[in-house]
Amino acid sequence: MKGRFNNTWLGVILGLVVPVITIFVAWKIRFDHLDVSEFFSTMMARKMMSAIISLCAIPNLLVFLIFIWLNNLLSARGVLLSTFIAGFIMIIIKFLL
Structure with a gap:
């Protein structure tokens, strides 16, 4: 089973999908009265988008630790790479937008 799930691209994809799912769940729980576009425009207007991206990372x-625990080190590396990508996007949003 290690060979099938020990893939860097699997880690990158999961590392990018999990924060998106987290943003969606937070929107559904807390801001269900807003549309998705209203939610993102409100967060951009309040300059909270970088904080939300940080919290959603x-x-x-958890995904990283699960891959480490299962000894899928290449997948854990992919999750770490996608977390760095999310951090880079957060810095761009915070300082340029």
């Missing part, structure tokens, strides 16, 4: 830690 936290579940990547």
Whole structure:
């Protein structure tokens, strides 16, 4: 089973999908009265988008630790790479937008 799930691209994809799912769940729980476009425009207007991206990268830690625990080190590397990508996007949003 290690060979099938020990893939860097699997880690990158999961590392990018998990924060998107987290944003969607947070929107559904807290801001269900807003449309998705209104939610993102409100977060951009309040300059909270970088904070939300930062908080949504936290579940990547759980995925990373699961891959480490299962000894799927290439997949864990992919999750770490996608977390760095999310951090880079957060810095761009915070300082340029």
